[in-house]
Amino acid sequence: MTTSAEHPQHPHAAPTLIATAEQKIVDAAITSRRSIRAFLPTPVPREEIEKILEVAARAPSGTNTQPWKVYVLTGQVKQQLSDEIIKTHNDPALASQHTEHYHYYPRQWSSPYIDRRRKVGWDLYALLELTRDNKSGMHAQHGRNYRFFDAPVGLIFTIDRVMEQGSWLDYGMFLQNIMVAARGRGLDTCPQAAFTQYHKIIGQVLQLPDNEMVVCGMSLGYADLERIENSLITERESVPGFVKFMD
Template sequence: MTAFASAMTHRLPIASAEQTPPAPETQSAVDGAITSRRSIRRFLPTPVPRTTLEAILQVAARAPSGTNTQPWQVHVLTGAALARLSARILAAYDDPAQAAQHTEEYAYYPREWRSPYIDRRRKVGWDLYGLLGIAKGDKPAMHAQHGRNFRFFDAPVGLIFTIDRVMEQGSWLDYGMFLQNIMVAARGRGLDTCPQAAFTQFHRLIEDELKLDASTQQVVCGMSLGWADPAAIENTLVTERAPVAEFTRFHDA
């Protein structure tokens, strides 16, 4: 078991004024799992054992949720099921007439972009395309790269997340913490992930393929999970983060 995994699975006692802080190695392991998380865009085909997936989801389910509602529903795809969903979405994505018939159910991004958000969006896009040798204006190459989302970036595991339509905005906040838990728990086991809102455009195909009741279940997002390909240039991308002073105000008087 890695140091990450040991720290993630060890149950710490409830803190009290008399107790000492966690050991430095515990803090280091948890911080390391969080800070080493990146969106991986090319995976090795190496299978992930079902027992590992179940352990990750069990840990992730400790995410907080308002009045313990636990609003998450997870659909795990591997093998033929993953390949079948990928093929259906890619067929629609690569056909302009079909793609035009598929739209997102909710706005993930702002309808009006402004700084600093548009600047960050542009930078990460061009940083990735620069690594891949995709020039500005090369729409076929951009289309192909975006389409890799629907192959789950070659990962052996694809996750589709849904939520009951009766749940409101607070439950979506809870859902984000659950998703983060999955990604951190995966890192604790040496695995990598890529959360993907791209799947929301094709929610109707997902609903049909997974036999979801679209009247009650809504697709939240997808996620690729597996072992990162260390030879892939796109996996060297490390996105920038603003310093604490830029997004924080301390109120102490």
């Protein structure tokens, strides 16, 4: 006799409420994903990175356009990019000359989005004992984005400028695949929109072609679980809060 874990259900069979081993593994990879903000220096083998990206590339995309382009940064190149961005980030006059390619966040905030944004920010700063009047401390913490939070691997994602909104939806699924595939290998990530402000510097250092624009960055490595900031677990709305079942 075989079990449902050994063979997939018939496509028209009623779904089982008993989680199979495969379901538990997938669920664990998804639900254990967090934005990690402090990494160990432990190197990640190139073949592991390649396998993660190979798996992630199975993400769906409209008519199989596969709009993603990835720059994997380690060693000297990663250090150079970090140094260039941080030098600008720490100079208000220089930083003011750099703006995002696209609006990641709303131009006009409203509830509940602004409330969630504020909560996660102050929850993180509370863990780090950064008070509202410690502007320099908050600036320094934000600047850690540009060190990829000391992760051994930094990823920069770009997209061809001709691609439209649908391709950005596809891109999100690709990014999620990377983060889930990383968790399946005991690795952690932090997706980072913070890099978009300095797309001009990124373009210069990485010698990006003119037709590519920066989507975001991402840190990849092994989490330093002794660092207090990595204890942050963000809240999520319950299913009834964002779903309507309609018969």
